[in-house]
Every structure is written in structure tokens, then in C-alpha cells.
Amino acid sequence: MSEIAIKVENLSKAYQLGDFGTGTISRDLERWWARLRGKEDPFLTIGEVNDRTVKGGSDIVWSLRDISMEINQGDAVGIIGRNGAGKSTLLKILSRITSPTHGNIKIRGRIASLLEVGTGFHPELTGRENIFLNGAILGMRKSEIQAQFDAIVDFSGVERYVDTPVKRYSSGMYVRLAFAVAAHLRSEILVIDEVLAVGDVEFQKKCLGKMGDVSKGEGRTVLFVSHNMSAISTLCNNAIVLDNGQLRFSGDVETAVKIYADDEPLNGDTAWEGNEGDEHIRLHKTWVVCKNEFNFFQTDSDLEIGVNFEVLKPVHGLIVGFTLYSEFGYELAYVQFDDRQSDSPELVTPGVYSKRFVIPGNTLAIGTYRIMFDLGIHMIKRIITAEGSLNFSLENVNGLGRRYQTARSRGRAGIFRPDWAVEK
Template sequence: MSSNTILKVENIGKQYRLGLVGTGTISHDLNRFWNKIRGKEDPYLQVGEVNDRSEKSDSDYVWALRNISFEVKKGEVLGIIGKNGAGKSTLLKILSRVTSPTTGLIKTKGRIASLLEVGTGFHPEMTGRENIYLNGAILGMSKSEINKKIDEIIDFSGCLKYIDTPVKRYSSGMRVRLAFAVAAFLEPDILVVDEVLAVGDAEFQKKAIGKMQDISNSDGRTVLFVSHNMAAVKNLCTKGIVLENGKSIFEGSAEESVYYYLNRQSKLNTQNLLKRTDRKGTGEIRFTKVELLNFNNNSVVELLSGEYARFRLHMFFFEREINHNDLVFGLVIYDQNENKIADYYSDEMGIKFTNIKSYVDLEIPKLMLRGGEYYITIVVQTAFRVVQQIDVIHRVFNFKVFSGDHWKAGKVNRATNVALMEGKFKNDYS
């Protein structure tokens, strides 16, 4: 392990038995025990399935994690991304020594403080102040060291009024506030934070993320961060790994990891629209597919608020003699409550088409939608003399917007209301 590496994970695996604890038979238990005292591998480790919780199991064993390896250097913030059940929390519990790995090796330098669940490590009968000293002692700190930090911890947590009250009377939000303050201010070399910050309110989340940035930037300490908030991962982390079914499927920068994760679902909206029977229009042109592309030209179904977006409308011409100069393309965005959010029409932008071959694009430099679920309706019509609809399909494409720090103010925008967006239609680039 290099001098600048503070955490090294080598081929970590965690296997669980489904149902009963143990192998299920005395002979298997004795076989496992005999191999263990001889220093040999557990014979049942080779038996087990990938951790896909959506499928019926044909084995008694499952790998929650399998062959996970990575390194984290001092001062880095590692974001761990994945769907529910991907193995994120299991990995953090192993790194925090809450549970041991079935296979593999972990090398660390320094103290590790973890915030995995609401009030992890707190004794419910002890007061908040007593729990601060208890957690500090667990981290190996002396009483004098804790005394120097205790005022900052209490002030940051915002629990001054209740600090001498037993923790069992705290709300879940108060527990998270105090637990995070203890973990952050008692100066661990590695801070491990699970999704628990979602329990706190928006003000505290902003404070917590700011504190984690200070820990890594100013103090040069390392943070391991798990969150489903892609904006927080992108803004806070310097690198990321993506887990799926217990395996690491991608490792790179935080931005690369976020977009890799978001792009995994891109094939869900590639159905052939020619099969739709609920369309309107004369039919000389038929839409065949809609794609949402990000700034890397990747097809996605999820984006961050405020980022570049391009809707690509694929089509087939049944009648090639149509004058393309007369065509008007439209795209209308609705929220999930059928409220119209924004619409774009090419003629209002002064766009004239000359030779459309297979698709047109609507470019939106900044997708000024707040976090939420949306869908679109697409239109092609002619504006020559009298408007005549050629093809209109309602609800052709669903996509999701994650709240983001669009204004770079350290605050994620609210998941309500919307803002107007700029956009411009372009002909295909062939």
C-alpha cells in the first residue's frame, strides 16, 4: 500500500445463507469447521448466486458482495452508487468493521468513524452529551481531546436544549444531527456516511455536505459517501464506483460514475412507436422512436436539473414528396399530474427544415426542470395555409429529473414548481 493510500480493498466478498443460519446439516457444519482449523477455504463459498433480489433463488447461498477491489487516497471523497440491494450498505459495514468479510482483505491507516444508520452507536438510556464521550472513547480519543471539540459538536448538531436528555427521547432527525456531528468533529481519518443524511431537513443536509467538503479539502481526510442523491454525489465526491448485484461494474471520476449509473436504464424507452394505435394525423410521416441524449451524446432516461439535454425525434417518411420547408415540429413536456410544463414549436423559433433524412433534434442548453417525473408529447404538422396535423402521439417518453445545485449556491433546488427553458430545434446532422 503506497504512502498516500489510506484505504485499500482487495477482492472483498460477503456471502449470506438464505433462510436458516449455518449450513443446514451437521455433516456440512463439521466439514466447514474441519476446513477452517486446517487453514483451508470454506468449501461452501463456491456455492452461491449473484445477489439479484428480483429473481427466485435456486441456491441456499447468496453473494451480497463479490470480488470488490479499489483504493482510496488521503483527502479523496469516494461516492458509492447503486440501486437498492446493490451491496452499498454491506460494503460500508465491512469497512466500518460492523461485520467481517467472507473473503478478501482490507488495509487502512488511521481511525474510521461511521454513520450508517440513525443513531448508530448511541446508547438510548444515555444523554446526548454522554454519548459524545462514549463515541469519542470508541474512536480512541482521550477525554481532553473530546472536551476541546464538544462545544463545536453540540453547536453544529443544533441539539443544545436536549443535550442532557436521554437519546431515546430524540426524534430520528435529532439523532442524525448529533450522530453526524460526533462522527465529523472527532477527527477520524476516514469518515463513512450512508444514506442517513436523507432523514435530516434541507438546512442540515446543506450543513452536512459543507462539513464533508471541509473535511476533505481543508483537513485532508477521506470520506466514503453513499447516497441516491446524484447531485450531492457529483458535487461532493472526487471519484466514484458503481455497484450492481454485489459487483463493481464501473470505477472513475464522480461525474463519470453518475452518468454511467444514470445511463444503465436508457433502453427502457426505445420502443418502436410505429406500433402505437392512439396517434392522430394524416400519416405521411410517422414518429418511430424518441431518445433523450446528454452532453456526452449518451442515450439516457434520467438527468440532473440544469444540465444539457437533447430530445431526438426519429421518424419514417411514408410520403417523400412532402415539402420539408412547411413542416413544424413540436415537443410538449408534462408532469405526472398532466400539467403542461413547457412546449417548443419550430415555427415559433423561426426554424425552416430543408432535407430531413431520419430525425430532428430539440436542444435544451439547460434543462430548467426541478426534480420529478415527466413525460412528453410530440407533434409534426404543416403550417402551409391551414395547420394540418401529420402525426401526434401523447405520452411517448417518460424521463426523470434529479434535483441539482443549478445556481451553484450549495443548495439543491426544490422538487416543486418549474422554470422556463431555452431550446432550439436542429435538423439532423447527416
């Protein structure tokens, strides 16, 4: 029987909204009296779960609430859930970056974490010095770090710059070195957040392959957060689903993915308007349209997918794209409107922009699909993930506007619908 690597009991984390230090003396006295008697903070009990779909009225929000689970040594565990479900908060607590409000955590072994780009790096130190610094933090001897040094540098591809302060690294070099350090240094537990999503496709494949080696080949425990259900299914043997800070499911990957897909109802929304983003970019509108004489999407018509956004500050390396998912949450394709994977990306000036992409008719088979848009800064961060997502269903339509199925489409697996050319 495998040893338990991580045991979590009744874990909760509460955050206070608004300004700090504005409480009253009476509230502080009530909290002090509760602690003195070994009671729970009376003001935390009125908090709300972190449900983004409902506007709450409390200034206390529970990012996690009563999480209990066990993870065995050598397991690769996917952590999935919508934005705001508590995934990153859970990883930060397990990595000892923040402390829980309530609950206990027992961890067997050392943890190496990659939660944000460059976490744990000192900008004034060189790449070489940061490698040894991170190893020392993990309790490794200098000889142990030196044994892994060449592998780290080779994986990251920064050999030429290893003796240069990391503050002079490009964003791409920074994230490659950060992952190489986390994956190669001898920790028993590897924790990876969605930071891998900011890399290019080849970098992501390389990282996923290394995480597979870490789990299956080296017997180390891996915790992996991602919205990519294909990566979760390929890499992980178990998964947990978080929903508004609460544990919805813990078990096999197939069931977890199904629950996640069921939690994201495909309601047929084909347009979205809003104002989401940060101080650099704001997303205003997304849409998917099928231009024909009927009021529904048909397989032989072109699909236009578009996005309208505003750049508020000059941005180097703006990324605009979308991911096409099946109705069960599996990633089918990623499309980037500006496909520039460079360490010296161009500058995008402030202004309002619109971008459109056309999928030709007879490309996708009948079925239901989801589109999730991404705005971000190349190799640094994703600014938009789930906001503005769209859903649509494709059907066969005859000349009278009636839906129908053919032997080719009925009961057949697959997503592509090639338009065959027949010659005699």
C-alpha cells in the same frame, strides 16, 4: 504522492438465507474438513450474486464478490449503484460492523461512521454523554473531545437538550446529533450512508457542506453513498460503481455517473404495479400520464404523476414524494406531497391512499426523464427508493400528432421550456 488510506483486496461477503442452525452434521463436517486443509467453504462456492432481477435457488447469496480497490488519503469517494448492489454492506465491513467472508482490508486511521440513524448511541445516556462515548470509542482523549464539543452541539442545534437522555429526542434531533458527532470528532475517515436522505432540504445542504469541508479543508477521507448524482458530482473527486455485489468501475466521477445512468435503461415505463414496502407502508401503484389525444408525451400538455399506497400501521410523519432525474441521473427536483418538516409530525392512520401531482405543460423541455418515488418516515428512514420508478420522454407534437423539433429545442441544453408571453 498521496498515502493510501484504504486498501481492499479480493473482498467478498456471503449471507445465508432462511433459518440458521438447520444444517446437517455432514455439511458441518465437510466445512470443518475444508477449514482444516485451508480450503474454501465448499457450500459458499454454490452461492449466487445478489441480483434482484433474477430469482435464485441457492440459500447462499454473495452481497460482495472479489472487490479490490485503493482509496487515497483526502479523497472524497462516491459509492453508487442500484439497490442491492452491495453499497451498505461494503461500508459496514469497512466500519468493522460486520466481517468479510474472504479478503483483506488495510485501513490507515480511525473511522467515524453514520450508517443508520443513531448508530453508536446509547438511548439511556444523555446527548453529552453519547458525544464523549463516541469520542472514547475513536480513541480520543477527553480534552480532544471537549475541544470539539461546542461545535458539535452548535451544528446539531440540540443545546437545550444536550443533558437529556437521547431516547427522549425527536427523530430530527437524533439524526442531527448523530451526523454532528460523526463529522466533528477527529477521525481520519468519514463514512456516510444514505441516512442523510431522511433529513429536510436545509439539513441535507448543511451536511453536504460539512462533508466538503472535511474532505477539501481538513484533508480527511470521505466515503459517501447516495442516489443523488448531483451531490456525488459536487462533493466527490472519485467514485466507484457496484453492480450486483461486484466492482463495475473505479475512477473519475463523470465516468462513474455515466456508467450508473447506462445501467438504468430508460425503457419508457410510465406505470408500475406491485406490493413493495415493509410492515408500516406498502407501495401498490405509480404512474405518470399525459392526457391528450395522442399516444405519446408532449411538451405543452400537463403531466400527472401519481402514487397509490397502503398504510398498515399508524405512522407519525409519513413522507410521500418523488424525485425527478435527468436521463444521466442528475437530480432536477424533489417534490413532497405533504411538505411538513416538523419535529412533531401528524399521525397517519391505516388505510389505502392515492396522491397526485400535476406538472403544467410548457414546464419541461424535450428529453428523457426518470421519476423515483419515496415513501418514508420523517427523519427516520426511507422505506421505498427505486421500486416503482418510472421513465418518460417528452417531445414536441404538432396539431396533426406529428413529432417535430424547432430552433428553440433542437440542440439546446437545459430542462425548462418556458411559455413566453409577448406584448407589443
